[in-house]
Amino acid sequence: MNRRHLLKTMGGAGLAVAFATACRTDGESSEVLLDPTSTPTNPVASPTGVQATGGPPPVTASASVGSESAFTTAPAGTNPFDNYSYENTATGTRVRIYLSGGTRYIEANGLPDHDTGAFPNAGNPNAITEQSYALQVPGSPAEDTPRTNVLGHWGIAINGIPFAPGAAEFWDNDFASGWQYEALGGAINLGVDDNQAHVQPTGAYHYHGAPDVLSQGGSSADHSPLVGFAADGFPVYIRIGYADATNPASAVTSLDSSYRVKSGTRPDGPGGTHDGSFVADYEYVAGLGDLDEHNGRFGVTPEYPNGTYYYVLTDDFPFIPRSFAGNRDSSFDMSLTQEDVAAGLGGAPGGGGTQRPDDGSAPLRDGTPPAGGAGRPPRPR
Numbered sequence: 001m002n003r004r005h006l007l008k009t010m011g012g013a014g015l016a017v018a019f020a021t022a023c024r025t026d027g028e029s030s031e032v033l034l035d036p037t038s039t040p041t042n043p044v045a046s047p048t049g050v051q052a053t054g055g056p057p058p059v060t061a062s063a064s065v066g067s068e069s070a071f072t073t074a075p076a077g078t079n080p081f082d083n084y085s086y087e088n089t090a091t092g093t094r095v096r097i098y099l100s101g102g103t104r105y106i107e108a109n110g111l112p113d114h115d116t117g118a119f120p121n122a123g124n125p126n127a128i129t130e131q132s133y134a135l136q137v138p139g140s141p142a143e144d145t146p147r148t149n150v151l152g153h154w155g156i157a158i159n160g161i162p163f164a165p166g167a168a169e170f171w172d173n174d175f176a177s178g179w180q181y182e183a184l185g186g187a188i189n190l191g192v193d194d195n196q197a198h199v200q201p202t203g204a205y206h207y208h209g210a211p212d213v214l215s216q217g218g219s220s221a222d223h224s225p226l227v228g229f230a231a232d233g234f235p236v237y238i239r240i241g242y243a244d245a246t247n248p249a250s251a252v253t254s255l256d257s258s259y260r261v262k263s264g265t266r267p268d269g270p271g272g273t274h275d276g277s278f279v280a281d282y283e284y285v286a287g288l289g290d291l292d293e294h295n296g297r298f299g300v301t302p303e304y305p306n307g308t309y310y311y312v313l314t315d316d317f318p319f320i321p322r323s324f325a326g327n328r329d330s331s332f333d334m335s336l337t338q339e340d341v342a343a344g345l346g347g348a349p350g351g352g353g354t355q356r357p358d359d360g361s362a363p364l365r366d367g368t369p370p371a372g373g374a375g376r377p378p379r380p381r
Contacts, residue, residue: 079303081158081226082139088113092130095160099139104233106135108160112205114213117193119205124191129203133160135331141233143309146294148323153332155230155311155320157207157214161197163228163236163313164206165320171270171278179269180279183208184319187277196319209320210313214238223252226303230311232326237301238313241290245299246307255297256289257314282317295321 082104086095093113097106110131119127135156153162169188171179181188184196192198196209214227215238224237244250259282262274266281274281284293291297295318296311304310311321 079226081229081303084158086159093160095158097158102139104137104139104229106133106137106156106160106229108133108135108156110160110162110204112161112195112197113159114195116195116197116205117191119191119193119199121191123189124198126199126201127203128199128205131202131204133162135231135329137229137231137233137329137331138326139233141309141326143325144232144327146323146325147232147328153206153231154322154324155228155236155332157211157228157236158226159214162204162206163230163320165208165318165322166279167208177269178280179266182276182279182281182317185277185281207320210238210315214313215240220254221252223248223302224312226301227313230321230324230326231328231332232324233329234296234326235301235303235308235310236313237310239315241301241312242299245297248300248302248305253290255291255312255314257291257295257312257316257318258286258289258293259284259317260288261317276317279322292325294323294325296325 081097082099084095084097087093091111091113093109093111095106095108097104099105108131110133112128116128133156152166153164154166155163157163165183167181167183167188167190169181169190171177171181183190183192190198190208192208195207195211195213197205197207197211199205215224220240222240223242224240226235227238228236230236239254240252241255242248242250243253261276261281262283265271265273266278270278276282286293291312291314294311295314296309298307298309300307301310309325313320
């Protein structure tokens with residue numbers, strides 16, 4: 001039984017428990033490491049090659065779906081993802097998240113722990129394969145000079161699947177034009193499934209939108225569970241939060257982004273009316289919704305009762321945030337930013353080839369720009 005089915009049977013009250021707080025009935029931790037030969041006391045290499053002193057701590061919060069386990073509730077006000085291990089024996093999913101020396105390490109094999117669409121498909125020629133993610137973010141992130149993410153991995157879900165909102169396709173196959181197609185805008189077929197996800201040529205399955213499966217079993221009457229971490233270390237939630245951001249006794253409500261489709265016509269590039277086909281068709285309007293330009297806000301959450309800045313996945317643009325309130329860690333260095341592009345880092349897409357990954361390093365699959373299209377972007381299902 002995979003975790004999606006498990007959550008459906010547990011209902012909203014067990015949602016956070018199913019994500020993070022299972023322990024074996026014999027009292028032993030269910031240790032999960034990407035290297036099956038390692039032990040909890042072995043040093044673990046960080047993405048930069050520096051070993052975490054003393055290795056990962058003993059697991060205190062773990063989930064082992066497909067083997068005998070007992071689910072208990074984490075103490076109020078604690079973050080189970082400070083020391084977390086998860087394995088789904090039915091899908092092969094393995095995730096390890098832990099704090100060491102002020103850094104949060106995230107190790108995952110990138111195999112989805114839920115149902116997916118059929119891959120390859122007509123819009124996506126790639127098959128899902130196991131990955132080896134070794135990421136790190138600050139354990140106590142701080143807001144800093146905002147950075148705008150263009151392509152690549154913006155963050156990672158607690159099930160080990162990356163959040164990668166940006167598409168690699170640009171109008172007229174011109175990266176420098178600035179007219180990046182919106183992955184969920186409806187103008188191009190990227191073969192996304194019902195989880196708003198698809199697969200890179202590397203075999204990496206990744207989310208472009210807010211996947212329902214991350215809140216499966218939850219309720220609109222409950223605050224969202226913590227569903228991931230951004231590359232700057234701040235936590236990620238999905239849709240539902242407190243009406244009063246700083247009052248956990250307030251009602252919960254659906255949190256809305258503050259973006260909208262621009263009026264009028266595009267000044268250059270593809271021309272035509274702004275309709276949501278391109279990222280640049282949208283504009284941020286302060287106060288329009290509940291969230292800031294990074295699709296986040298400061299507030300309290302069940303895991304952070306003293307308050308934190310956090311991001312929210314929403315059903316409307318930007319779906320997954322496109323920028324950072326803090327400093328993106330270099331372990332997510334496939335994520336180019338507008339500042340990187342301006343500095344000449346990464347460069348524009350080259351020519352030739354038959355496939356293009358979402359990091360923008362290769363051309364479109366057939367070497368030509370995708371056809372444009374009208375129509376407002378559909379709401380994710």
